[in-house]
């Protein structure tokens with residue numbers, strides 16, 4: 001098979017229910033080697049949940065997930081660890097270990113999975129932190145740095161082992177525009193320059209169009225649109241247009257987690273929206 | 285290890301001393317009526333080694349360290365730290381749980397030995413200053429009354445308690461759901477369940493060791 005079109009991640013008919021709520025309702029997607037796939041969708045539509053399934057920390061209700069052509073949903077822990085050593089993950093919250101310093105957090109995968117010497121590790125850590133603009137912060141604890149900085153440390157840690165595949169959950173949320181550009185440039189350097197494959201969840205449209213080679217949009221637990229950045233930009237789908245242009249009114253319902261109303265029948269549908277509309281007329 | 289063991293030592297010492305003193309006073313009061321004050325050291329020694337030592341120290345450690353372990357692991361769970369470890373192919377069990385198990389298994393028996401000594405010291409204080417014992421008499425009497433099995437049974441208990449306490453605490457911490465509130469609940473339940481399990485086990489072990 002041509003390595004360029006070899007799928008690195010392949011999700012087929014993924015379904016996940018939490019109790020009676022279906023958060024993911026049949027998602028299929030493929031990520032090809034070298035691609036940067038951007039996943040978009042309203043807050044709470046299940047983007048992080050989808051990533052959690054792909055990295056194997058949650059098990060699906062139904063469906064199949066293959067990484068590097070290996071089915072991970074039925075894999076035992078040892079084999080899953082072998083797969084996990086080959087990819088990096090940046091959590092939405094950063095998920096740094098609070099008891100370790102910034103430097104130790106980045107060093108952790110190196111300690112565990114390489115036989116580098118202490119000096120080599122220190123050097124690698126400094127270099128990874130430098131890449132996210134955080135050199136000199138090695139000795140602070142995660143509680144002592146800002147949210148945006150924690151995010152970047154998380155990214156440095158995800159990249160510590162030079163993974164061939166990177167999952168990033170909102171890498172640029174909480175970053176200023178300049179830092180966002182720095183992180184995007186780093187992603188581009190790794191994907192276009194070094195051939196890494198990336199799956200990036202983001203709400204930041206500037207950043208999304210800057211890094212994506214392909215985009216998919218989630219909503220109601222399914223994929224509602226996908227295509228190249230140009231196809232998405234010019235998509236006739238009003239939901240897509242509403243989202244990428246950030247318009248408050250449109251076809252996309254405010255409450256994106258589907259079934260909420262069905263399962264909370266005592267909650268009247270969207271009273272706040274109508275209240276807001278009523279209120280808006282009274283504004284000067 | 286330092287937290288479970290060393291920093292708990294002053295509290296253990298104070299508790300054990302008070303208990304030793306109390307035991308001696310109560311024993312003196314009851315035994316006086318029988319004219320058997322000579323047996324006060326026996327009673328202090330045996331009660332401490334077999335029951336009060338292991339149980340009381342376990343109570344302290346449940347309150348201090350069991351709850352702390354549950355809260356710490358629970359916080360790590362809700363802040364995705366445990367998932368992050370898994371994704372880095374680092375087994376959270378060997379990275380987080382094993383060291384805590386070992387620390388508890390070493391430290392609880394160690395603290396119990398310390399507590400036993402200090403409790404006996406408390407008993408001595410009462411006998412020496414309030415009753416007609418001299419130091420040598422107390423020590424002789426105490427050593428004569430207890431055999432090594434009294435000590436070992438207490439140590440076995442304390443090792444079993446350590447295992448129960450840390451299992452319950454880790455379990456409570458790793459199963460936290462739902463944010464800070466969940467962490468609070470896990471911490472409370474680690475203490476409540478830990479105490480109950482420890483006391484019930486103590487009753488069972490006493491039955492097995494001394495009644496069977």
Ligand SMILES: Nc1ncnc2c1ncn2[C@@H]1O[C@H](COP(=O)(O)OP(=O)(O)OP(=O)(O)O)[C@@H](O)[C@H]1O
Nearest residue numbers: 018023041042043044045046047048049050092257
């Ligand atoms: N462990 C869980 N138990 C129950 N429901 C959950 C759980 N995890 C996620 N959900 C639900 O799944 C839905 C999707 O959550 P998710 O975190 O994946 O959203 P998201 O798309 O990443 O949102 P955001 O953009 O705000 O990060 C939410 O409605 C949430 O309530």
Ligand SMILES: [Mg+2]
Nearest residue numbers: 047048049092
């Ligand atoms: Mg999310």
